[in-house]
Amino acid sequence: MELYFAPMEGITTCLYRRIHAEIFPGTDRYYAPFLAPDGQGNCRSSSLRDILPENNADIDLVPQILCNRPEAFLRVARLLADMGYREVNLNVGCPSSTVVPKHKGAGMLLDLNSLDIFLAEVFSRCPLRISVKTRLGMESAAEFPAILEIYNRYPIHQLIIHARDRNGMYKSEPDLAAFAAAYRESRAPVCYNGNLFSPASLQTVLAAAPELNAAMLGRGAVTDPALFRRLRGGAPLCAEELAEFLRRLEAAFLSAGIPEHYALARLKEIWFYTIHMFPGSPKGAKAINKAQSLADYHAAADRLLQNNFSPTAAFSG
Ligand SMILES: Cc1cc2nc3c(=O)[nH]c(=O)nc-3n(C[C@H](O)[C@H](O)[C@H](O)COP(=O)(O)O)c2cc1C
Structure with a gap:
């Protein structure tokens, strides 16, 4: 089974990906958060920096584009080809x-003719x-079925299906029956995405689509960065690894010139997910959220890591 790290805007940046790959090797591929070109195909320089090959050495990275204008998409795709990429991912999710009212992302599904x-x-x-x-x-x-009829007209390299409708945002139950039907009918190879938070959740998806050979993890992997290993039958996350991961991330943010208050905000975003590895510690979660400085944050994080870590806990929405 191929396992991919989902794009998570604001979280799975190049610094995050590099450190994740170093400490938790074995993720088959990373998808970069979307590039959102303007009508002329120009992207923010920070987004482009994030996918520069020198910032993504030694990982298999697929950049993603969020865009509904062919010319803009093609301009970015040519730039990516010049950088040496071989694949680009289109965001229709x-x-x-x-985004949706502009008929981008999942909004592309509003008008199937377009x-x-x-x-x-x-x-x-x-x-x-x-x-x-x-x-x-x-x-x-x-x-x-009508959407897939259109996808099936094109040589899509891989169809990654986030098994929800747009109205479900990130909350509704993934629709495994609809996913299984899509899996059977798709001409393109299919990858599953949605609520893979534990080995048991992967088994449930495999019961619906036994031949599945690719899955993408998002929030579950930000919660538990060793989830890829665990899904392959390896050891669960341990508190020391998580502490090292967080320490290395913080050091990387600071040495990239990210100001302390912003580095703190980035760490809090990661803790929004990883706090699920510390069930039953609402005070610890509050202390992380309330931290006004990296010193406050260290005190709160160290206390949690020493006292409340649970290696088999998981993201729970
Ligand atoms: C904070 C956040 C940022 C996201 N950014 C992107 C993105 O840039 N591109 C994309 O295709 N999906 C993005 N997603 C969706 C995830 O890639 C994934 O499809 C979704 O979280 C469902 O998978 P999960 O249940 O494993 O988290 C984002 C989701 C979240 C919660």
Whole structure:
């Protein structure tokens, strides 16, 4: 089974990916958070820096584009080809209310004729393989057969299915029956995504789609950075590894010139997930949230790591 780290905007940056790959080797591929080009195909320089090959040495990285204009998509794809990438991922899953009304991300599913035209344009001219990360629909998975009919017209390198509709945001139960049907009918190889938080959750997905050979983990892996190893039957996370991971991340943020208050905010975002490894410690969670300085933060994090860590806990929404 191939296991991929999902793109998580604001979290799985190049610094995060590098340190994760060093401490927890064995993730088959990382997907970068989206590049969002403007109408001319220009991207923010910070987003481009994040995917520069020199900032992603020794990891298999697939950049992602969030965009509904073929020319802009192709301009970024050419830039990625010049950097040496061989694959680009199209985001058809972002549920944000600032993205969807512009018919981007999951909003591309609002008008299937436009989606078809977009795909025809980019597949006829893109220098890279294209994979697609999609939701099952806007309002219901019942939309997916019509969506898949369009995807099946194109040589999609891999179809990553986040098994929810857009209205489910990140909360509804993944629809495994709809996923299994999509898996059977897709011409492109399929990767599963959605709520893989433990070995048991992977088994549930495999019961629905026994031939599945690729899965993508997001929040579960930010909660437990050793989840890839655990899903392969390896040892669960230990507190020392987690402490080292967090220490190395902090050091990397600071040595990249990120100011202390911003480094603290970035660490708190990671702790929003990883606090689930410390069940039954609401005071510890509050202390992390309330930390005003890295010194406060260290005191709170050390206390949690020494007293409340549970190696088999998992993200629970
Ligand atoms: C904070 C956050 C940022 C995300 N950023 C992206 C992104 O840049 N591109 C993308 O395709 N999906 C993004 N996602 C969605 C995840 O990649 C993934 O599809 C989703 O979290 C479901 O997987 P999970 O249940 O394993 O977390 C993001 C999700 C979260 C919670």
